[in-house]
């Protein structure tokens with residue numbers, strides 16, 4: 001059996017309480033594995049610890065206990081090893097307002113010491129794949145929210161990382177734009193043989209994007225997991241959705257729409 005690409009083993013993260021009275025646990029003995037080529041959607045309510053898990057995975061913070069392993073390396077202790085190997089897309093596009101679309105995409109490649117002309121060709125190609133040909137020299141402020149997020153996806157893919165990590169990348173977009181970008185994202189991950197972890201608090205988004213959906217409780221721990229194979233995506237979808245709603249404690253509100261009396 002091959003070693004999974006990503007492994008969390010009994011990972012906990014405690015933060016000091018703001019009033020100084022000890023610590024509270026944001027991630028609680030979390031264990032899971034992710035194989036190469038999978039897209040795993042992580043679903044949970046706001047505050048359940050998704051971003052903390054994300055920060056542990058991307059090596060921005062260190063676990064209080066347990067181990068995080070990505071391709072056999074520790075993302076926190078070996079942070080620089082992962083330069084160019086992980087692409088990140090955040091909720092906010094985090095584009096540099098003083099750089100054009102193409103220069104924002106080029107930025108990640110410059111950090112990897114790519115030649116300027118090579119970097120521009122790669123950036124142009126990724127912008128084109130994301131439907132932004134003709135917008136290379138636009139400033140971020142001149143682009144719509146959806147287009148800006150396309151630029152940040154192009155920037156993440158352009159360094160040819162093995163792994164894409166996304167923390168609620170489409171949460172601030174309107175539903176129609178988000179739907180397009182979800183499909184686009186899945187297509188690009190699959191076509192390019194990447195592995196992705198996609199955090200969201202939208203049930204349908206998790207089910208549309210993930211090959212697998214992991215539902216988190218608060219503090220972050222797996223409460224339920226579903227594999228979204230073809231059967232699950234079609235005939236079994238409703239059953240999975242109901243199970244997720246139940247786990248999230250939302251069943252009454254969302255599965256039984258209230259029938260309003262006629263006015």
Ligand SMILES: Nc1ncnc2c1ncn2[C@@H]1O[C@H](COP(=O)(O)OP(=O)(O)O)[C@@H](O)[C@H]1O
Nearest residue numbers: 015016026044045046047048049050051052053
């Ligand atoms: N650096 C930090 N210091 C203290 N508390 C934090 C820190 N980061 C996150 N938290 C707390 O951890 C909990 C989980 O937060 P977060 O991981 O951002 O949740 P989510 O992304 O699921 O909304 C929250 O209660 C949050 O306030």
Ligand SMILES: [Mg+2]
Nearest residue numbers: 050051052167
């Ligand atoms: Mg978050």
